[in-house]
Amino acid sequence: MDYIDAHCHITASVLPHGFAAVITNSARMSDWGSVARIVGAGGIYGAIGVHPWYISDLPDDWSQKMRQLLAREPALAVGEIGLDKYHPDMPHQIDVFKTQIQMARDLGRTAHIHCVGAWGRVIEVLNDITPPAIVFHGFDASPEMLDRLLRYNAYFSFGRAICNPARLRARDALRLVPKNRILSESDSDNPMDVIPVVRSMSEILSRPITGIKKTIYTNTMELLKNGQTA
Numbered sequence: 001m002d003y004i005d006a007h008c009h010i011t012a013s014v015l016p017h018g019f020a021a022v023i024t025n026s027a028r029m030s031d032w033g034s035v036a037r038i039v040g041a042g043g044i045y046g047a048i049g050v051h052p053w054y055i056s057d058l059p060d061d062w063s064q065k066m067r068q069l070l071a072r073e074p075a076l077a078v079g080e081i082g083l084d085k086y087h088p089d090m091p092h093q094i095d096v097f098k099t100q101i102q103m104a105r106d107l108g109r110t111a112h113i114h115c116v117g118a119w120g121r122v123i124e125v126l127n128d129i130t131p132p133a134i135v136f137h138g139f140d141a142s143p144e145m146l147d148r149l150l151r152y153n154a155y156f157s158f159g160r161a162i163c164n165p166a167r168l169r170a171r172d173a174l175r176l177v178p179k180n181r182i183l184s185e186s187d188s189d190n191p192m193d194v195i196p197v198v199r200s201m202s203e204i205l206s207r208p209i210t211g212i213k214k215t216i217y218t219n220t221m222e223l224l225k226n227g228q229t230a
């Protein structure tokens with residue numbers, strides 16, 4: 001069984017050996033073209049969006065351009081988008097996030113979400129406008145928050161944080177997420193970084209690596225059926 005990287009930032013159009021699929025996310029408008037170009041190559045899926053760290057110098061027509069590209073490329077999802085309390089201008093972050101969530105819903109695409117310390121606000125937006133499927137990447141929220149997020153068609157992607165024994169909340173979240181909703185990610189430009197994540201999942205969940213890989217494969221294929229193609 002091969003690995004899957006459900007949240008990365010690659011620009012290469014060939015998967016590393018031993019990988020079944022990757023989902024590459026754009027952080028900035030300037031990444032959209034390279035993601036759109038490689039999506040569709042064997043096992044490469046992708047998302048375009050504006051990350052909350054990169055909202056400061058968006059041109060006036062950014063959302064129009066994004067909507068056009070999504071309409072033209074039905075295989076593209078929406079991501080990486082979200083809210084981050086450690087970055088400036090929360091009102092503008094919320095505007096940009098809402099606009100993109102609206103596009104995901106209108107065009108029937110999965111939304112790949114980055115959330116740091118702004119869960120209440122993310123939920124407010126999602127309750128108003130709910131995309132067909134959601135991936136919460138780098139997931140490490142509390143059990144209470146997880147309960148609220150399970151009301152959506154949500155997947156929870158775990159990355160390198162769970163390899164660190166001190167990151168108790170992320171490791172506890174992994175134990176609590178329903179097994180059919182777990183994904184693995186590198187959040188890097190190298191999907192190979194998923195390998196230690198899967199090893200840690202196997203330790204934390206006391207299940208063999210092959211079983212974990214199979215679960216992640218099934219979950220990702222299920223996710224890709226939903227929303228990823230319009």
Ligand SMILES: [Zn+2]
Nearest residue numbers: 007025080187
């Ligand atoms: Zn990312």
